[in-house]
Amino acid sequence: MPSDNSRLFLRGALILTIAATIIKILSAVYRVPFQNIVGDTGFYIYQQVYPIYGIAIALATYGFPVIISKMVADAKKVNASDAHSIAFAAFIILGFIGIILFSFFYFGSHIIAHWMGDRRLVPLIKVVAVPFLIMPLISTIRGYFQGKREMLPTAVSQVVEQFIRVICILLLSYVLVRNGASLYQVGRSAFVSSVVGSLLAAAILLFFYFRHKEEASLQLGQAFKFIGKKFIIQGIAVCISGALLVLLQLIDSFNLYSLLTSTGIPSEKAKVLKGIYDRGQPFIQLGTVVATSFSLTLVPELSSTLHGQKKNLEEKIQLALKVSVVFGLGATIGLISIMEPTNTMLFSNQAGSNVLKVFSISIFFSSMILTINGILQGLGDLLSSAKFIIIGMIIKVFGNYLLIPQIGTMGASVSTIIALFFILLLSIYKIKRGGIHLNLGSFFIRLLASAGVMAFILQIWTYVFDYFHLTNRIWSLFESLGGVCLGGFCYLYLIGYFKLFREDEVKEIPFGKYLLHKKK
Incomplete structure (x- = not known):
């Protein structure tokens, strides 16, 4: 029978996984009506600056709270009230x-906007x-509660932050x-x-904190010594691991538009092309929701298995990878097969469908990478994943400079796939x-046989609609x-x-019974 601590740990992991799933879905879905309201140029404007906000979210969600929670948990083992000093x-x-x-x-907004090639982005930055x-x-209050x-409170x-x-x-x-406001406004x-959402999140966390506040017993100097320089290093490393896709978006924000205009493409057309390319972001986010969410429910068990049998540890890792691969590949092949009608349904036309098809391969690679990141953690x-992602970012930068002048936004898609491929290889190694x-x-x-059959069936399905010219938005x-x-x-x-x-694996996957077919 699992202990009370084990039950509490797994219940907490489930709460955070459910919250993360809701947030990812909201974060992906709202982009569709937003693009329909502001168009491709307006979407370009938003997506140019969004990765900076994404970094702030990663710091406050994936990075420092994780490290603070571990330090609070360690301090609590010695003295429960030390947790407050560590958090402070x-x-x-x-x-x-x-x-x-x-x-x-x-204060560097003018320089950053200049790097992005669009000085009108200064107020947004x-x-x-x-x-x-x-x-x-x-970050502090979330980490404080997670450590306990x-x-x-975190969930x-x-x-609420994302919903508002x-x-x-x-x-x-x-x-x-x-x-009649301008798209930049x-x-x-x-x-x-x-910002309003972040302020509301802070207010909610303060409410929880003051209801459960404990007196500090550890001297502040001791607390700083306990935290040490590892706090910053590990926090940034975890943040980088959790912000993989945002960091790749940031690179595109800095050089995709400017590289397009440097090849002679008029600025307004380049904005539209960048906006069309950014349609891929909600696809990637939705495509990775199932894979990463199911896998996250398995990852917390690895910590409790570390001191157990190696065979049991390998089985849990294999199951986490199998779940991410199955759903990641299914989402990738499925989306590529129906990209044209999906693009039209969501964004009113088929513009950039081939670029988005290539970009959709990111779903498969990023699903595996995010799962392996969780396994390594x-x-x-805590450091290896961050190192691999930094290498991938360097590859992405060089890939953009080499490919975008030659093949436009397709070059940005290809460079993203190449970068993710190398990150995945290093992670598996x-x-x-x-x-x-x-x-x-x-x-x-x-698995490839299953995906191949699905792709074949979907090709027949889309051919029927194309044959009868049923291609409008409805x-x-x-x-x-x-x-x-x-x-x-x-x-x-x-x-x-x-x-x-296997049957024993199915029992560990939410709704896993639907993945088991009894052959007669």
Whole structure:
């Protein structure tokens, strides 16, 4: 029977996973109506600056709270009230980091906008600098509660923050566009909405904190010594691991538009092309939700398995990877197969469909990378993933400079895939070098057969609509949603038919019974 601590840990992990799933879905879905309101140029404006906000969110969600929670948990083992001192010391350090980052983006907004090739982005960058001032408070309180295994404050603050942010963005954008405001003003209002969401999250966390506040017993000097320089290094490393896709977006923000205009493309057309390319972001976010969410429910168990049998540890790692590969590949192949009607359904036309098809391969690679990142963290390795991602970012930068002048936005898609491919190779090599054996050869053969059959069926499905010229937005709605249902049903059936998961594995996967098919 699992202990009370184990139950509390797993329940907390489940709460955070549910919250993370809701947030990812909201973050992906709102971009569609937002693009429909502001168009491709307005979407370009928003997406140019969004990665900076994404970094602030990563710091306040994936990075420092994780490290603070571990330090609070360690201090609690010695003296429960020490947790407050550790959190306060972390808050002071993060306060300095927050001020430095705010100053860099706010006072350096003109330089950053110049690097991005669009000086009209300056007001947006100044607004998006503000969340870095709120980040220390949010990170500290989330980490404080997570260290005490109380996940509800983090989950509530994250969901409310995202919900309010999305509602405000859509309402303000609609009103401003209707009243003739410029697209840059609309973009600025979107980030003001993000600041409002962050302030509300901070208020919710303060409410929880003052209800559970404990007196400090550890001297502040001792607390700083306990935290040490590892706090900053490990926090940034975890942040980099959690912000993989945002960091790749940031590189595109800095050089994709400027590289397009440097080849002679007029600025307004380049903005539209960048906006069309950015349509891929909600696809990637939605495509990785299932894979990463299911896998995250398994990753926390790795820490408790570290001191157990190696065979049991390998089985859990294999299951986490199998889940991410199955759903990542299914989402990738399925989306590529119905990209044209899906593009039309969501964004009113098929512009950039081939670029988005290539970009969609990111779903498969990033699903595996994010899962392996979680596995490495569960095994106590916080730095390797960050190193691999930095290498991938360097590859992405060089890839953009080499490919975009030659093949435009297709070059940005290809460079993203190449960067993710190398990150994945390094990540798999790290796991194998650690003595973990992954015997998944026959699994991949059966998986490719399942994905291939699904792709063939979807090709027939889309051919029927093309043959009868049923390509307007209404018919694209039926074609896309019908394709999702048809492809999803076939894929899940084949997964069960080919027995990609064993019966004991199915029991550990949420709704796993639907992945097991009893052959007569």
